[in-house]
Amino acid sequence: MAAVPFSAGAQSAGAADWPNKPVTLVVPYPPGGTSDVVGRHLAQRLREELGQVFVIENKAGAATAIGASAVARAPKDGYTLLLSAGTTFTVIPHLSEKLPYKLEDFEPVATVATVPFAFVVKKNFPAKTLAEYVAYAKANPGKINNATNGQGSMVHLLGELLAQGLDVKLTHVHYKGAAPATMDMIGGVIDSNVEALTSAVPNVNTGQYRALAVLSAERQPLLPDVPTFKELGYPSIVGETWYAVFAPAGTPKPVVDKLNAALRKVTASAAFGDEMRKIGNEAKTSTPLELRAVTLQQSKSWGDLIKRLNIKAE
Incomplete structure (x- = not known):
């Protein structure tokens, strides 16, 4: 009986001073691609915001499943995180019946950018x-x-x-x-x-x-003269993907909240916004609940399309 409050207290104390050692941000793609670039900009800004080193670890392969499953199995302490495109949770699960992870294995933290x-x-x-x-x-x-x-x-x-x-x-x-x-x-x-x-x-x-x-809902600053499909009379043709940070399910809420607050500050900064626009992305943020909701909504939409057209993975 005495061990229970002690354990809870120890966990709370650990969450309070998070991060007190380097944090690994797993990018489930090879080095050099857009995902890697987003991750490295994000790691630098988080280091400035939280005063701790964020290390990028590229774990590519199996359509992001290798990196995602590694984070799903990581300790639930906030020191191993996943930066992934939305497809990891909205598309790939509908194309593979034997994925070693599922959305329930993760704690959504925050969206960081969209890809128009x-x-x-x-x-x-x-x-x-x-x-x-x-x-x-x-x-x-x-x-x-x-x-x-x-x-x-x-x-x-x-x-x-x-x-x-x-x-x-x-x-x-x-x-x-x-x-x-x-x-x-x-x-x-x-x-x-x-x-x-x-x-x-x-x-x-x-x-x-x-x-x-x-295909975005609004015109893009990098192509200001190009209309949206919505403007041209096709409101159903709206689509983009996004990058977001996830932690292993069971990560203490104080850690998730602290990380979400830091990410919201980073993504709202002019510096990060400029860095994203230079590579064709748009900085964006969300609450954990908003990220979970958009993930589930897009998973249903893409899943319905994949099923209706009988699309198979290569």
């Missing part, structure tokens, strides 16, 4: 506007080749969402990642693509290809 997307066409594509693209697609069903980053990827799902929203038939060409799809867009091999702003903005600005619309 643009719909682009090759520079000599006959359609100059979205209306012209729709008319061309309806007149040539299945003849437009639309790139994806791989079957079951977020870009593939956004392409399917777009085709359904526009009520057109596209032929989705699955590439092994964003880079080869972008190269074929530049080379005019492929007709259209849904691209993260990270890739789209520099190529659109240099005339390598053209952007017809963005």
Whole structure:
């Protein structure tokens, strides 16, 4: 009986002085990619805010499952955290029946950034506007080749969402990642693509290809002259992914609350906002409850689409 209050008191004391040693932020992607860049900016800002070292550990593989499952099994003390894209919890569970983790294994902490997307066409594509693209697609069903980053990827799902929203038939060409799809867009091999702003903005600005619309709810500052699908009469075509921090389920609430407060301060700062815009992202924050709610809502939406179209992982 005496051990119970002692244990609770020890846990409370540990939470009160968190973090008093380096914190590991697991990024379930290889070094050098956008996720890694977001993680390193975040780690630096958290170090300044909390006065403790945040170490990035890249644990790539198995469509983020290796990194996610490692954090799910980590001690519940706030010293091992996960920075992941939304797909880890909203898409991948619907494409794999044997994942070594589930959302219930985690404590949502806060969103840190969103990843907007643009719909682009090759520079000599006959359609100059979205209306012209729709008319061309309806007149040539299945003849437009639309790139994806791989079957079951977020870009593939956004392409399917777009085709359904526009009520057109596209032929989705699955590439092994964003880079080869972008190269074929530049080379005019492929007709259209849904691209993260990270890739789209520099190529659109240099005339390598053209952007017809963005999939975000509002216009993007990096492409201010490009309308949203909503503006153009397609309110159902809204889609983005996001990065967020999760802790192992059972992490003490004082630790989660302290980390959430620090993340909210970091993501509201002009410095972090500028760093995100430079790579085509938008800084964003949330409460733990808001993050859980958006994760569950998007998981249902993407799960319904995957099931309806019988999309399988590669």
